[in-house]
Amino acid sequence: MNLARLLKERADAGRPVRVGLIGAGKFGSMFLSQVRTTPGLHLLGIADLSAPRARAALERTGWDADAAIAASFDEARRTGRTMLTEDAEALITADGLDVVIEATGSPAAGAAHALKAIEHGRHIVMVTVEADALVGPLLAARARQAGIVYSMAYGDQPALVCEMVDWARCCGFSVVAAGKGTKYLPAYHASTPDTVWDHYGLTPEQAAEGGMNPQMFNSFLDGTKSAIEMAAIANAAGLRAPSDGLVFPPCGVDDLAAILRPRAAGGLMEQAGIVETISSLERDGRPVYRDLRWGVYVVFEADPGPSGDYARRCFKEYGVVTDSTGRYTALYRPNHLIGLELGVSVASAALRGEPTGTTDAFNGDVVAVTKRGLKAGEVLDGEGGFTVWGKLLPAATSLARGALPIGLAHHMTLKRDIPAGEVVGWADVDAGDSPIIRLRREMERAFAGTSLAAE
Structure with missing residues (x-):
C-alpha cells in the first residue's frame, strides 16, 4: 500500500524512478503497456537482442515510437524518452538507472545480468524465474551483501x-x-513442440500468426x-x-x-x-x-x-x-495479470527497498527427466523441448542423486542410453564448462543443507 502515493511524490518532484527493461518479449511488452501510464516511472531504456523487435514492442503497446525513442541514454535521461540498445551491459551501467527488469527468459542470461546489476548497484526484478530456480539463492545473497534488492516479479505467480x-x-x-x-494431465509430460498446439486447440498456423513460441508454450504444458x-x-x-x-x-x-x-x-x-x-x-x-x-x-x-x-x-x-x-x-x-502488475515490484524495490518475494534458501530444485528413451550421443534441448521435462524435487534429494537441473539441460550430449521417465544426472552428460555451470556449482556448495529459511 501507498506505493502509488510515493510514486506520485517522485513524479511531482521531477525525480522519477528510472527503469531498464532487458527483454522485449511478452512479459516485457505487458510492462511497456503500463509503465507509460504510471506516474513516477521513467523507462530509461530497453535492451533486446533485436532493437527493431524492441521498437515493435513499443508500437504494439501503444507508444508513439518516433516521439519516444532517444538517440542516447543521456538524451533519454534529460528528456524522459527511452533509449533502445542491443547491449544489455550498456543499459545496466547507464547513469541514473535505478532498477533492472530481467525478462529474457534465459537462465544463463538472467544470472549474468543480475550479477552485472549487483556489481553496479542496481536493484533487480527477476522476471526470469528459470534463473531464480537455478541459482536464485546465490544471486539473492550477493544482492543482500551489496545492499540492493533482488526481487521476484509481482504479477507472476x-x-x-x-x-x-x-x-x-x-x-x-x-x-x-x-x-x-x-x-x-499426466500425458502432458511427454508433450513436445510438435504436439503442443493440439492440447491448446490451435493449429500450428494459428499459433504462428499469434507469434506463439511452441517450445515456450510446451514448457507450460509439460x-x-x-x-x-x-x-x-x-x-x-x-x-x-x-x-x-x-x-x-x-x-x-x-x-x-x-x-x-x-x-x-x-x-x-x-x-x-x-x-x-x-x-x-x-x-x-x-x-x-x-x-x-x-x-x-x-x-x-x-x-x-x-x-x-x-x-x-x-x-x-x-x-x-x-x-x-x-x-x-x-x-x-x-x-494474475503478469507483466501488467510488474510496476509494483519496481516501485517496492526503488521506494521501499523491499522485494516482492525473494529467495531465502534452497528447498526445491527442478531436475531433468527424459520424455522418451534417449540414446547416447543425443543432445538435450531443455525446457519445453523434445527430450526432457522438469520435475520438482527437494533440493537435498536432487543433490544426493547428482541430478542435472533442467535449467542447464540445453546443448548437453548424453554419454549413455537413458530410459523414458528417468532423472538425468550430471554423470550422464558431457557438461563442459561455462559461467552458469560454475555459478550453479558454487550455489550448490554454499546452500547445500539450508532449508525453510523463511519459516
Missing part, C-alpha cells in the same frame, strides 16, 4: 503466492499448502514451468517441495481446504507447509468445477488447540469456506 503466504503468517495462521492452478515456479516459491517462502514431484491434483476453489490439507487430516498432501500445483482438468479430461487454472492460492489453518477455537468460530460466522472440521480454509486469487 511466485511473487503473488509469496505475498499470500506472508499475509497468512502475519495473521497468525499456519500455512498448509500454497501454489497455483494449471491445465494438467509440467516444467509449474515445477520451476513451485521451486521458486518453496525457496522464497520457506515451504517444502513434495518428496517425489508435484501431484497436480484436480481441485476447484471450493475444495482447496479439503484436498490440500495433510493426509493425516484426510487430504492429499504428504505433510503441511508444502507447495503444489492443482489441475483444472479431472484425470478423464473433464473440466474441474470452479477451477483455478489462471490463479493462485494459499491453504492455512487456525491454531489446532483451544486458542484456535475462537478463530474457527469466526470462520463460520463470516461465511468462510472450510473443510469439514472447520480447521482448514483457503484464500485464492482467480487470475
Whole structure:
C-alpha cells in the first residue's frame, strides 16, 4: 500500500524512478503497456537482442515510437524518452538507472545480468524465474551483501503466492499448502513442440500468426514451468517441495481446504507447509468445477488447540469456506495479470527497498527427466523441448542423486542410453564448462543443507 502515493511524490518532484527493461518479449511488452501510464516511472531504456523487435514492442503497446525513442541514454535521461540498445551491459551501467527488469527468459542470461546489476548497484526484478530456480539463492545473497534488492516479479505467480503466504503468517495462521492452478494431465509430460498446439486447440498456423513460441508454450504444458515456479516459491517462502514431484491434483476453489490439507487430516498432501500445483482438468479430461487454472492460492489453518477455537468460530460466522472440521480454509486469487502488475515490484524495490518475494534458501530444485528413451550421443534441448521435462524435487534429494537441473539441460550430449521417465544426472552428460555451470556449482556448495529459511 501507498506505493502509488510515493510514486506520485517522485513524479511531482521531477525525480522519477528510472527503469531498464532487458527483454522485449511478452512479459516485457505487458510492462511497456503500463509503465507509460504510471506516474513516477521513467523507462530509461530497453535492451533486446533485436532493437527493431524492441521498437515493435513499443508500437504494439501503444507508444508513439518516433516521439519516444532517444538517440542516447543521456538524451533519454534529460528528456524522459527511452533509449533502445542491443547491449544489455550498456543499459545496466547507464547513469541514473535505478532498477533492472530481467525478462529474457534465459537462465544463463538472467544470472549474468543480475550479477552485472549487483556489481553496479542496481536493484533487480527477476522476471526470469528459470534463473531464480537455478541459482536464485546465490544471486539473492550477493544482492543482500551489496545492499540492493533482488526481487521476484509481482504479477507472476511466485511473487503473488509469496505475498499470500506472508499475509497468512502475519495473521497468525499456519500455512498448509500454497501454489497455483494449471491445465494438467499426466500425458502432458511427454508433450513436445510438435504436439503442443493440439492440447491448446490451435493449429500450428494459428499459433504462428499469434507469434506463439511452441517450445515456450510446451514448457507450460509439460509440467516444467509449474515445477520451476513451485521451486521458486518453496525457496522464497520457506515451504517444502513434495518428496517425489508435484501431484497436480484436480481441485476447484471450493475444495482447496479439503484436498490440500495433510493426509493425516484426510487430504492429499504428504505433510503441511508444502507447495503444489492443482489441475483444472479431472484425470478423464473433464473440466474441474470452479477451477483455478489462471490463479493462485494459499491453504492455512487456525491454531489446532483451544486458542484456535475462537478463530474457527469466526470462520463460520463470516461465511468462510472450510473443510469439514472447520480447521482448514483457503484464500485464492482467480487470475494474475503478469507483466501488467510488474510496476509494483519496481516501485517496492526503488521506494521501499523491499522485494516482492525473494529467495531465502534452497528447498526445491527442478531436475531433468527424459520424455522418451534417449540414446547416447543425443543432445538435450531443455525446457519445453523434445527430450526432457522438469520435475520438482527437494533440493537435498536432487543433490544426493547428482541430478542435472533442467535449467542447464540445453546443448548437453548424453554419454549413455537413458530410459523414458528417468532423472538425468550430471554423470550422464558431457557438461563442459561455462559461467552458469560454475555459478550453479558454487550455489550448490554454499546452500547445500539450508532449508525453510523463511519459516
